[in-house]
Amino acid sequence: MTKRILTGIQSTGTPHLGNILGVILPSIRLFKKYVNTKQFVFIADLHSLIQQNDFEQIQNNAYHIAAAWLSFGLNIEKTILYRQSDVSSEVTELAWYINCCFPYNRLILSHSFKERSKHDKTKINVGLFTYPILMAADILLYNAEIIPVGKDQLQHIEITRSAANKLNNKIGKKLFVLPIPYFHKTTMLIPGTNGQKMSKSKKNYINIFSSDDNLKKQIMSIKTDNTFFKEKKNPDTSIIISLYKLIASKEKVDKMKTKYLQGKYGYLEAKLTLYKCLIETFSFERKQFTFFINNKSLLDNILYSGAKKAKIIANQRLNEIRKNFRLKEILNIN
Numbered sequence: 001m002t003k004r005i006l007t008g009i010q011s012t013g014t015p016h017l018g019n020i021l022g023v024i025l026p027s028i029r030l031f032k033k034y035v036n037t038k039q040f041v042f043i044a045d046l047h048s049l050i051q052q053n054d055f056e057q058i059q060n061n062a063y064h065i066a067a068a069w070l071s072f073g074l075n076i077e078k079t080i081l082y083r084q085s086d087v088s089s090e091v092t093e094l095a096w097y098i099n100c101c102f103p104y105n106r107l108i109l110s111h112s113f114k115e116r117s118k119h120d121k122t123k124i125n126v127g128l129f130t131y132p133i134l135m136a137a138d139i140l141l142y143n144a145e146i147i148p149v150g151k152d153q154l155q156h157i158e159i160t161r162s163a164a165n166k167l168n169n170k171i172g173k174k175l176f177v178l179p180i181p182y183f184h185k186t187t188m189l190i191p192g193t194n195g196q197k198m199s200k201s202k203k204n205y206i207n208i209f210s211s212d213d214n215l216k217k218q219i220m221s222i223k224t225d226n227t228f229f230k231e232k233k234n235p236d237t238s239i240i241i242s243l244y245k246l247i248a249s250k251e252k253v254d255k256m257k258t259k260y261l262q263g264k265y266g267y268l269e270a271k272l273t274l275y276k277c278l279i280e281t282f283s284f285e286r287k288q289f290t291f292f293i294n295n296k297s298l299l300d301n302i303l304y305s306g307a308k309k310a311k312i313i314a315n316q317r318l319n320e321i322r323k324n325f326r327l328k329e330i331l332n333i334n
């Protein structure tokens with residue numbers, strides 16, 4: 001069978017620089033490299049319901065995610081781009097089968113659950129607990145083998161592998177392949193404006209699709225130490241340089257490093273250089289993003305055609321899975 005590559009991004013916000021450098025760009029490179037694969041990219045809007053109550057915002061973010069992928073050149077002739085909620089009946093059904101064979105004790109150990117339930121157990125919902133099961137269903141529904149993700153998702157892929165095994169044992173047949181994560185080496189190194197890993201929830205992200213002014217504000221908010229303008233600065237501990245390294249050429253980075261070491265080079269200047277570099281590097285994508293966001297009906301058409309393709313594959317797979325549970329085929333009442 002042709003290998004399948006699949007990835008998803010939650011619709012909790014506009015994809016930030018971390019999502020772009022960590023997932024979107026490496027995935028697009030991978031898609032181009034392995035032409036003979038089936039490729040899926042989806043917007044995990046059902047997952048977003050766990051944390052967000054503003055449904056309009058979730059759907060709006062879904063457009064932003066689609067627009068981001070498209071502006072970075074996702075080829076929709078080749079890759080199926082769809083919303084998770086468009087295959088909700090299929091994916092949640094498979095999630096149920098996984099629920100029924102996955103050990104409760106194993107799921108309690110999930111990092112994301114442990115981390116958030118530590119603070120206040122009264123504020124979390126069951127969705128947060130079963131989050132990895134729905135994610136496993138996203139993957140196993142298409143028998144995807146290669147999953148480009150950020151490093152923070154590795155445990156979820158581990159859970160998916162274990163779920164595939166459990167399902168195979170339960171039905172006594174190798175119906176589910178064990179997926180492998182794919183991550184780019186830069187993924188683990190993308191700091192946010194406060195130096196911690198860039199993430200939506202930590203509010204330390206850089207949104208390259210925001211207006212020039214807002215982008216500048218985000219860059220200006222990068223944390224620096226309080227060495228004076230005149231003093232020499234340490235390039236190895238600078239968040240500005242860590243970010244600059246991700247987008248600028250080695251020559252340019254070396255130039256900035258030298259200036260740090262010489263002194264009489266302020267953080268303000270370094271930040272402006274980083275800002276200009278971001279604007280230049282992503283000028284095409286920023287224009288494309290605006291184009292797509294202003295053409296929602298085009299995005300609707302793309303997502304609709306993706307949903308149709310995904311649904312056909314999902315239905316066939318689910319019928320196969322149902323057969324193994326001695327359940328009847330899905331009724332098609334059309």
Ligand code: TRP
Pocket residue numbers: 006007008009010044047134135138139147148149153156
């Ligand atoms: N959990 C992923 C994230 O937060 C999003 C996601 C949901 C996903 N389902 C997936 C990623 C399946 C890859 C495959 O980034």
